[in-house]
Amino acid sequence: MSRRGRAPRSQAAVDTRAAWLFISPWVIGFLLFTLYPLIYTGYLSFTDYDVINDPNFVGTQNYRDLVSDDKVMLALRNTFVFTVMSVPTKIVLSLLLALLLNKAGRSAGFFRTAFFLPKMTPPVAIGVLLLLLFNGQSGLINEVLGWFGINGPAWTTDPLWVKPGLVMMSLWSVGASVIILLAALRNVPQELYDAARVDGAGWWRQTMHITIPMCSGALFFLLIVDTIAGFQSFTEAYTAYFGSGNSTYSNDAALFYAIYLFQQAFQFLHMGYASALAMLLFLIIMIVTAVQVRLSRTFVYYESERA
Amino acid sequence: MTSTEAAPPLLDAAPATGLAAEPTRPTRRPARTTIGRAAVLLLLSVITVAFVYPFVWLLSASFKPRSDVFDNRLIPKTFTFDNYIQVWQEAPMALWLLNTVIVTVLATVTVTISSALVAWGFAYFRFRGRDLLFGLVLATMMIPGAVTMIPTYLIWDSAGMTGTLVPLWAGNIFGSAFYIFLLRQFFLGLPRDLFEAARLDGANNWQMFRLIALPLTKPALVVTALFEFQAAWTDLMRPLIYLRDSDTFTVPRGLKSMLDQFGFGGEWHWELIVTASVITTLPMIIAFFLGQRHFMEGIATTGNKG
Numbered sequence: 001m002s003r004r005g006r007a008p009r010s011q012a013a014v015d016t017r018a019a020w021l022f023i024s025p026w027v028i029g030f031l032l033f034t035l036y037p038l039i040y041t042g043y044l045s046f047t048d049y050d051v052i053n054d055p056n057f058v059g060t061q062n063y064r065d066l067v068s069d070d071k072v073m074l075a076l077r078n079t080f081v082f083t084v085m086s087v088p089t090k091i092v093l094s095l096l097l098a099l100l101l102n103k104a105g106r107s108a109g110f111f112r113t114a115f116f117l118p119k120m121t122p123p124v125a126i127g128v129l130l131l132l133l134f135n136g137q138s139g140l141i142n143e144v145l146g147w148f149g150i151n152g153p154a155w156t157t158d159p160l161w162v163k164p165g166l167v168m169m170s171l172w173s174v175g176a177s178v179i180i181l182l183a184a185l186r187n188v189p190q191e192l193y194d195a196a197r198v199d200g201a202g203w204w205r206q207t208m209h210i211t212i213p214m215c216s217g218a219l220f221f222l223l224i225v226d227t228i229a230g231f232q233s234f235t236e237a238y239t240a241y242f243g244s245g246n247s248t249y250s251n252d253a254a255l256f257y258a259i260y261l262f263q264q265a266f267q268f269l270h271m272g273y274a275s276a277l278a279m280l281l282f283l284i285i286m287i288v289t290a291v292q293v294r295l296s297r298t299f300v301y302y303e304s305e306r307a
Numbered sequence: 308m309t310s311t312e313a314a315p316p317l318l319d320a321a322p323a324t325g326l327a328a329e330p331t332r333p334t335r336r337p338a339r340t341t342i343g344r345a346a347v348l349l350l351l352s353v354i355t356v357a358f359v360y361p362f363v364w365l366l367s368a369s370f371k372p373r374s375d376v377f378d379n380r381l382i383p384k385t386f387t388f389d390n391y392i393q394v395w396q397e398a399p400m401a402l403w404l405l406n407t408v409i410v411t412v413l414a415t416v417t418v419t420i421s422s423a424l425v426a427w428g429f430a431y432f433r434f435r436g437r438d439l440l441f442g443l444v445l446a447t448m449m450i451p452g453a454v455t456m457i458p459t460y461l462i463w464d465s466a467g468m469t470g471t472l473v474p475l476w477a478g479n480i481f482g483s484a485f486y487i488f489l490l491r492q493f494f495l496g497l498p499r500d501l502f503e504a505a506r507l508d509g510a511n512n513w514q515m516f517r518l519i520a521l522p523l524t525k526p527a528l529v530v531t532a533l534f535e536f537q538a539a540w541t542d543l544m545r546p547l548i549y550l551r552d553s554d555t556f557t558v559p560r561g562l563k564s565m566l567d568q569f570g571f572g573g574e575w576h577w578e579l580i581v582t583a584s585v586i587t588t589l590p591m592i593i594a595f596f597l598g599q600r601h602f603m604e605g606i607a608t609t610g611n612k613g
Contacts, residue, residue: 029481
């Protein structure tokens with residue numbers, strides 16, 4: 001070390017040491033709170049563990065139980081149905097709102113704020129609002145539907161309507177997606193539209209052939225992020241339909257996978273079984289994301305690829 | 308597929324037909340855009356009502372007596388402030404607010420500082436394995452929380468910290484992948500010459516970070532702080548896992564317990580639940596209006612990096 005003296009190399013050595021010092025919080029956090037838990041969850045998934053007694057190795061028992069557990073299948077189906085209903089609706093709605101905002105000129109800022117506000121609402125309060133606004137007898141939604149002569153369903157108690165209610169409520173917080181898409185829309189070169197207009201392309205063709213392809217990066221980003229979030233949906237449904245106060249009526253229709261996992265882990269202390277559930281969720285999310293990334297190679301247009 | 312097909316031909320077409328179409332445009336455009344814009348504004352206004360009305364409904368309901376909570380009137384028939392007094396008597400609301408403030412402040416401060424440090428480490432320095440490690444940072448964002456939830460709980464449990472507020476924020480000491488990504492992007496935008504010059508002037512690595520990079524990054528730091536402020540304030544899952552005693556609850560956890568006690572399963576005091584919901588939500592609305600511009604910019608950049 002000392003022999004190298006003031007050679008340029010020693011500056012590089014100092015820099016490398018400094019770099020590792022700067023990133024050390026993340027490295028420690030990664031090892032302690034990501035890598036270790038990841039491995040330990042994998043291990044626990046092969047055990048029977050209730051926190052009080054030591055983990056007891058049971059081989060693949062948890063995974064075999066999981067396949068034959070009706071509640072797992074129910075939770076998976078609920079989660080899939082909710083995600084498949086909510087993600088595309090949310091993306092289409094946020095695209096429409098962003099397109100409108102893009103045409104609003106100077107007042108866009110005001111509307112953007114209005115659309116974003118619900119995103120600030122704590123999910124637990126959204127769960128409360130869901131129960132109140134969608135209440136079958138006295139809720140505001142059914143009152144509004146009544147103005148148009150529609151007899152609204154019992155959103156919060158009829159198993160058939162529980163998930164559509166959750167989906168509609170989730171649309172309330174599209175604000176962030178709208179802002180992301182609006183930013184993408186504003187990056188589309190105006191020349192493309194000018195050229196298209198000259199060519200006689202109307203609004204619809206411009207949207208389909210310019211706007212959507214040019215925003216496909218942002219759309220795809222939302223698809224992936226929203227899908228991952230959809231599979232992990234928890235707070236709104238848990239607030240509205242689970243917990244100590246809701247043991248009186250059936251809430252099977254709102255049993256999302258993350259809720260079942262939470263119950264198994266922290267209410268029944270089936271930590272081993274819950275770990276197996278977590279590993280399955282991880283696997284599903286990885287597969288779905290991988291498929292989406294593959295699809296994106298076909299559909300997403302990146303500006304940089306042109307250069 | 309559609310993209311590569313559609314965009315280039317349109318570009319090519321522009322110079323050819325551009326001149327011919329020019330004369331007709333100025334006369335037709337203004338009238339159509341005025342009507343079009345009016346329609347757009349009208350539509351946006353209607354949608355805005357739909358987006359904002361639930362807040363108004365909630366606020367209005369919190370000033371109604373118990374019997375009127377569900378009457379869906381915009382202006383309360385009888386206006387009362389009792390719910391706000393009662394909610395303070397029925398629940399340790401002040402304590403919940405204090406707990407939430409403690410958690411939120413500590414979570415925000417720690418994650419902002421640590422993420423900035425890590426982001427700078429990845430942005431400025433060149434060292435072996437950097438890109439691989441940064442790829443790992445990004446990869447951790449894809450890991451669902453459920454996969455690390457149980458061992459993380461066991462760690463805090465063996466440290467004797469369950470039941471306290473510590474597990475709700477202390478993980479932030481190690482930074483957070485999303486903020487590291489966000490801040491690194493910002494650091495990369497700073498001109499490198501600046502730091503080479505500082506180095507010639509004798510600044511060491513810490514001084515370059517603390518005295519030059521950090522002050523220039525203020526907007527991104529504000530975005531980070533605001534995002535985390537919101538995330539920490541609104542979190543329900545971790546308080547559900549870690550807090551048992553009502554006196555240690557955060558406001559969202561407290562609201563959930565009130566819903567369980569006074570809601571469908573319980574005593575039907577919806578006026579209290581509505582009022583507690585307002586108290587839980589209001590700080591977020593205030594935070595948003597204080598930092599609105601930063602929120603918008605922060606979110607817009609999020610999507611840029613698809």
